[in-house]
Amino acid sequence: MELGPYETSIAAGAEGAAAAMAMRIVAEAGRLLGAPRLIEIGSVHVDGCLYHGDSGVHFVEKLVADGGQVQVPTTLNVGALDLLHPERVRGDTHFRDMARRLMDAHLALGCTQSFTCAPYQTGHRPGLGEHVAWGESNAVAFANSVLGARTNRCGDFLDICAGIAGRAPYCGLHLDENRAARAVVRTDTLSFALKDTDAFYPVLGAWLGATFGETVAVMDGLPFGLSDDRLKAVAAGAASTGAIGLFHIAGVTPEAPTVDTACGGVMPETEIALTFDMVRETRDRLSTVDGNRIDAVAVGSPHFSRDEFSVLAKLSKDRKFAVPFFACTGRDVLSALENSDDFSVLKSAGIEFVADTCVVVAPILPESGDVLMTNSAKFAHYGPANTGFDVVYGSLSDCVESAVTGTVVRDETIWR
Amino acid sequence: MAMTLRGEVLIDGAADGPLFRMAKPISFWGGIDPKSGRVTDPRHPDYGASIAGSVLALSETIGSSSSSAVMLELIAIGQAPRALLLGRPDAILTLGVVVAREMGVGSIPVLRVPVERLPTSGLARIREGGEISFAS
Numbered sequence: 265m266e267l268g269p270y271e272t273s274i275a276a277g278a279e280g281a282a283a284a285m286a287m288r289i290v291a292e293a294g295r296l297l298g299a300p301r302l303i304e305i306g307s308v309h310v311d312g313c314l315y316h317g318d319s320g321v322h323f324v325e326k327l328v329a330d331g332g333q334v335q336v337p338t339t340l341n342v343g344a345l346d347l348l349h350p351e352r353v354r355g356d357t358h359f360r361d362m363a364r365r366l367m368d369a370h371l372a373l374g375c376t377q378s379f380t381c382a383p384y385q386t387g388h389r390p391g392l393g394e395h396v397a398w399g400e401s402n403a404v405a406f407a408n409s410v411l412g413a414r415t416n417r418c419g420d421f422l423d424i425c426a427g428i429a430g431r432a433p434y435c436g437l438h439l440d441e442n443r444a445a446r447a448v449v450r451t452d453t454l455s456f457a458l459k460d461t462d463a464f465y466p467v468l469g470a471w472l473g474a475t476f477g478e479t480v481a482v483m484d485g486l487p488f489g490l491s492d493d494r495l496k497a498v499a500a501g502a503a504s505t506g507a508i509g510l511f512h513i514a515g516v517t518p519e520a521p522t523v524d525t526a527c528g529g530v531m532p533e534t535e536i537a538l539t540f541d542m543v544r545e546t547r548d549r550l551s552t553v554d555g556n557r558i559d560a561v562a563v564g565s566p567h568f569s570r571d572e573f574s575v576l577a578k579l580s581k582d583r584k585f586a587v588p589f590f591a592c593t594g595r596d597v598l599s600a601l602e603n604s605d606d607f608s609v610l611k612s613a614g615i616e617f618v619a620d621t622c623v624v625v626a627p628i629l630p631e632s633g634d635v636l637m638t639n640s641a642k643f644a645h646y647g648p649a650n651t652g653f654d655v656v657y658g659s660l661s662d663c664v665e666s667a668v669t670g671t672v673v674r675d676e677t678i679w680r
Numbered sequence: 681m682a683m684t685l686r687g688e689v690l691i692d693g694a695a696d697g698p699l700f701r702m703a704k705p706i707s708f709w710g711g712i713d714p715k716s717g718r719v720t721d722p723r724h725p726d727y728g729a730s731i732a733g734s735v736l737a738l739s740e741t742i743g744s745s746s747s748s749a750v751m752l753e754l755i756a757i758g759q760a761p762r763a764l765l766l767g768r769p770d771a772i773l774t775l776g777v778v779v780a781r782e783m784g785v786g787s788i789p790v791l792r793v794p795v796e797r798l799p800t801s802g803l804a805r806i807r808e809g810g811e812i813s814f815a816s
Contacts, residue, residue, distance in 0.1 A: 421775055
């Protein structure tokens with residue numbers, strides 16, 4: 265691991281103590297990963313503004329106190345509070361105070377007040393081949409796979425330090441040779457109808473992550489022109505059940521015009537035909553309970569896009585929910601939504617908007633409930649451990665119908 | 681039966697404790713309680729066990745990039761494993777240790793080892809420089 269002259273001078277304190285600590289930590293990360301050097305980056309997405317304990321707050325406040333400022337455009341992932349609806353998140357004074365301090369400290373470092381896990385749907389879209397340093401596993405997978413930008417999965421702390429240093433370790437997914445697919449997934453035995461169903465894509469992601477861990481795979485036989493919302497569902501599922509930082513879809517994602525190109529001209533190590541039974545088994549694993557009653561519904565992991573709200577508004581028109589229905593999103597999407605007809609439809613149906621955070625990272629779900637229904641593989645994966653709720657997975661339409669009756673309503677005809 | 685091997689030092693240090701070789705990889709965020717070190721993911725085979733005070737062996741790091749913050753917090757409050765033995769290079773959990781060291785709240789040794797060759801239980805002792813011995 266060798267630092268260039270500029271990096272060495274920063275690490276030695278030429279721009280102050282915060283820049284020095286940030287550069288040292290980025291260099292340490294480079295050493296741990298076996299990187300020969302650092303690389304200049306174009307942007308950062310910081311996952312570290314979610315409160316996990318006082319130690320993380322002290323770290324970021326130290327960067328502020330020592331004069332730290334980000335050197336590249338830097339967006340923020342969710343915090344532990346909904347700053348737009350402060351009553352939404354329960355918590356004692358200490359929790360609220362520390363969670364707020366952590367969010368504020370990141371703003372003081374010059375980060376953008378985005379507070380979303382889908383920054384790529386509110387304008388933060390690095391270009392093909394651009395080196396960046398992103399945190400938040402779904403955003404990393406989206407940036408690499410869908411945008412063709414280049415980032416490793418930056419843990420908390422590395423992300424903000426990379427922003428301050430303007431550098432990231434040059435290794436892993438920054439390099440051509442690690443971006444080629446080693447596995448091929450054929451999907452041609454699956455029906456076109458299934459592949460044209462939104463609820464298939466979180467399941468596909470969950471299967472990909474559980475099957476491949478961190479191996480780069482290329483999927484073939486999926487419809488051209490897949491929407492960003494379907495692609496983000498794959499990214500979020502794959503990065504929850506596994507450590508997928510990059511996947512390719514032939515004819516869809518930018519580094520995979522064909523399967524052969526995605527494989528870099530090298531014979532893949534594995535080839536798997538994804539069968540309907542595998543899809544159904546993965547779908548079933550996303551639910552932890554078999555009962556009938558639900559206590560709440562949550563959607564928006566990753567954060568709901570404006571388009572997803574339009575679909576939800578169509579499904580919710582003139583409906584009334586029997587259980588709380590939470591829709592998590594970023595403040596930018598919410599403000600774009602607020603002046604629309606969709607917003608009044610969603611409001612009158614009783615949708616509860618959650619901004620800046622989400623129901624799985626902050627205490628928002630009803631204290632008395634036991635079962636949460638969701639259309640998100642990520643909520644389904646993390647929900648039980650983080651909220652104590654069992655989960656039921658279903659399509660967005662299933663979620664709406666179930667919320668109306670308070671019992672699980674599932675359209676099984678989409679799964680064939 | 682005693683067994684000794686040398687790990688690649690990611691963070692140097694000495695430690696000993698009961699070996700806890702996890703049955704499956706885990707995401708520290710969403711899988712480990714940052715207040716106690718207990719495994720909170722009900723779908724994980726080690727659900728309910730605690731990593732605090734163990735020599736923790738993991739074949740790979742999966743899941744959330746917030747796991748660094750959970751690692752730092754566990755060290756800061758004294759509920760961390762005494763050492764990490766990792767099957768793959770990792771800058772998520774290990775970076776939590778790096779930041780703990782920068783903040784002066786503590787450090788633990790982190791070594792890269794072929795996790796599949798380790799015993800599944802017993803005691804592990806790590807010496808500075810990367811030598812690890814196991815005893816049943």
